[in-house]
Amino acid sequence: MAKPGYRQTDAGRGVAAMQRSGEVANPLKAAMQEVRSGLPLIAVFSCFINLLILTSPIYMLQTYDRVLTSGRVETLVYMTVIAGIAVLVMGILEMVRGHVLGRLARWLERKLAPELIACSVRGALQGLAANAQSLRDLAVVRGFVGGTGINAVFDSPWVPIFIAVIWLMHPTLGMIALLSALVLFGVALLNEYVARRAIKEGQSLAINNTHKADAAIRNANVFQAMGMLPAFLAGWAERNDRALDRQLTASDRNAILLGFSKFFRLFVQILILGAGAYLVLQAELTPGGMIAASILLGRALAPVEQGIGAWKGLVSARDSWERLNRLVTAMPPPPPAMPLPPPKGEVSCEQVVFMQRGRDQPILNGVSFRLGAGEVLGVIGPSAAGKSTLCKLLVGSWQPTRGHVRLDGADVFHWPSEELGPFIGYLPQDVELFAGTVRENIARLRRDADADQVVQAAVTAGCHEMILGLPRGYETEIGDDGWVLSGGQRQRIGLARALFGEPRLVVLDEPSASLDREGEGALIAAIAAAKAWGATVVLVAHQPKILQPVEKIMLLQDGQVRMFGPRDDVLGKLGVPAPAGQPRPRIVAGKGGAGQTAAPGAAPSP
Known part of the structure; x- marks a missing residue:
């Protein structure tokens, strides 16, 4: 049924097609299925990036154990050129991975934003809060997907591999690396336990406060005419303080654990250098192996430490995704209907x-x-x-x-x-x-x-x-x-x-x-x-x-x-x-x- 002068936009056609087809009940699940199809490419980039990270420890190992003992300048030059090319390729792959994640985040918002607006409109028609919170939640998800925090997710599977390489150098160093990784992983779990509730409560209070502020701004004339602004600001400030207190609690706990993780990682690197030096003195390890083990340990622990630092963003993105999922589940598109002829007006x-x-x-x-x-x-x-x-x-x-x-x-x-x-x-x-x-x-x-x-x-x-x-x-x-x-x-x-x-x-x-x-x-x-x-x-x-x-x-x-x-x-x-x-x-x-x-x-x- 069409009428002259009317044409739907691409976004409108997408929502309308979904309403008519009835094939996809939950647009979030459909989008996630398409996102998963692109994850193998990102995983391949991450694989080569982490393999090329081995360039630095291998270069140090060969420099100390081969070049310094042989005194061959040609070998040093060749190794330096090869290492430089490898590091350059790693940087390019890191850049490409960032571009892919950024475009994936952009695609996710373009795909979901029209359908989330449609869900919000249906919710407003059925008595739910009339606001664009779904778009704010989508922006949080997009920011996490397109940011640097998600890199820890793709790099973390390589932690056991780096620890295994250290173990091959010497079991004592491998044990230190394994125990330190377990400690930092425990810190990450503790961060989830102590900070998630405060983050969630702070976000909920902040969202409600934003909605109240939006309502006040929409009714600016009434507030000004009847002098309601001071009373509103007093109540709003009290609620905002509660939200800030919960967010501050979460930030304080996260800061404590993040500070501990940084201290622990540096201490463990000192410890592994000390243990490596002892093993060198005992003729159980080469000097190059000592330096390479220290570099590998830093790389093995980096994703865990990065995950602790990005934990607040991860929790926010996860909670936002859950809110979006509740919205689209509660407000599905209407069932498909056969096109009808133009009405006469009865x-x-x-x-x-x-x-x-x-x-x-x-x-x-x-x-x-x-x-x-x-x-x-x-x-x-x-x-x-x-x-x-x-x-x-x-x-x-x-x-x-x-x-x-x-x-x-x-x-x-x-x-x-x-x-x-x-x-x-x-x-x-x-x-x-x-x-x-x-x-x-x-x-x-x-x-x-x-x-x-x-x-x-x-x-x-x-x-x-x-x-x-x-x-x-x-x-x-x-x-x-x-x-x-x-x-x-x-x-x-x-x-x-x-x-x-x-x-x-x-x-x-x-x-x-x-x-x-x-x-x-x-x-x-x-x-x-x-x-x-x-x-x-x-x-x-x-x-x-x-x-x-x-x-x-x-x-x-x-x-x-x-x-x-x-x-x-x-x-x-x-x-x-x-x-x-x-x-x-x-x-x-x-x-x-x-x-x-x-x-x-x-x-x-x-």
């Missing part, structure tokens, strides 16, 4: 019940009604009656606890959003515009959207002239770093976004909340225009004059339908006078000469 609710997490009573209880294509329904009722919840159910954002919401007979929640979305227009109660241009916001972030459709949506919403008055018109940047819009301007651009592409179902949740009289007139005309092209419109309103273009009215109270019927009949029973007759939308010449509807006083489409 809407029905069948005994819809909706229960929200943490509430004992349903927000909606047994809501049933039916609308034909092209009908306009006004939804009225007191606050907390369930009107906004009904809007979210109608557009498929939320799933009913029981019952069904259908569009042309198909359950809207099980209709793939990338296929249904172009035929849905939704203006929520709290309008959120995205960082970008006005054009991108109206076009629903589709950069390749047809310009005529963007302008026509703005004309229909009655905001074309207002947009032209902005510094760069439709290319004006809005959002965090862009032009600051008033509440009414945001509302009207949000309405244009809802009308973009002439959707078949338009749901408007209190669209007149921030509008002046001119904006209200444009809204009424826009609803009439949507009806003129055959759209079914559901309008939540508190003001009777906004109900001018409405044909039917539903009264919601305590989550139940108290009244439903023709507008004048319902308003008559409520003792409310019927609003004045709706304005007649004027027709402007659209692309190709086709008649299109515009708000009164709006500029024609260019």
Whole structure:
């Protein structure tokens, strides 16, 4: 099911394909399978790197035992050239391994980021925290995979090999190397035991504090107006101190063990030199063997010591991966669905019940009604009656606890959003515009959207002239770093976004909340225009004059339908006078000469 002016991005196609195919339930497992396929290459690089590390001890061994005793300068030159080439190759391989790991980390983020955002969106729709923590967790994993700490994982299998080489030089030196490696390995295990809990608790507290700070920044106007910032900062600082204390505890414990490991490694190298010197005096070892054993021991213990230093990063990456795994397990993609023909706009609710997490009573209880294509329904009722919840159910954002919401007979929640979305227009109660241009916001972030459709949506919403008055018109940047819009301007651009592409179902949740009289007139005309092209419109309103273009009215109270019927009949029973007759939308010449509807006083489409 496609519509002109709509094209999915590569990332969007990847998520959509995964949703339709149903082949991979867990994207993390799929990504890990592909990562494992690249590990043998990294292991091969690590193998040659560690083999070439033997260059230095072999060079020292041959220099002391062969060159110094024979006095042959030619041998020294040849050995030096060969050793230099070997070390150069090792450096190149180390560089290539770093590049491969960096690109693997980049691939991992590009592969998982769109799907994790989709999981986070599904989680937010089901009542979980609405934030981008999954992207922060993915960044932690990417940083570990692309960093130097992971090298210890690939180098650690060579520790026994280096110890075995030392053992071949002399069993006493091999025993010293083996015992020292076991001690450092025990330190690594102790580090896991004493630091992991503190690291995990500190991260959890820091994440919660970051979310609270994000919420405070989003509500900066409220904080400033009512002087709430000092009280918030006092509580935030107290929670932040707890997080810092736990992180400091973990850092202190890690620092103690890291300091001990450095001391122990240097002491063991002194010890093995001393033992080697004793063996040389006893004529059981050559001087070159003594130096080579010291170098090999340092290399054998390096991965263990490096692992202790990188332990905090490893624990953070592991915990982040576990959080990501819980997210994708709890929020799997919807099951595959067969593509359906474009909807006409017939809407029905069948005994819809909706229960929200943490509430004992349903927000909606047994809501049933039916609308034909092209009908306009006004939804009225007191606050907390369930009107906004009904809007979210109608557009498929939320799933009913029981019952069904259908569009042309198909359950809207099980209709793939990338296929249904172009035929849905939704203006929520709290309008959120995205960082970008006005054009991108109206076009629903589709950069390749047809310009005529963007302008026509703005004309229909009655905001074309207002947009032209902005510094760069439709290319004006809005959002965090862009032009600051008033509440009414945001509302009207949000309405244009809802009308973009002439959707078949338009749901408007209190669209007149921030509008002046001119904006209200444009809204009424826009609803009439949507009806003129055959759209079914559901309008939540508190003001009777906004109900001018409405044909039917539903009264919601305590989550139940108290009244439903023709507008004048319902308003008559409520003792409310019927609003004045709706304005007649004027027709402007659209692309190709086709008649299109515009708000009164709006500029024609260019």
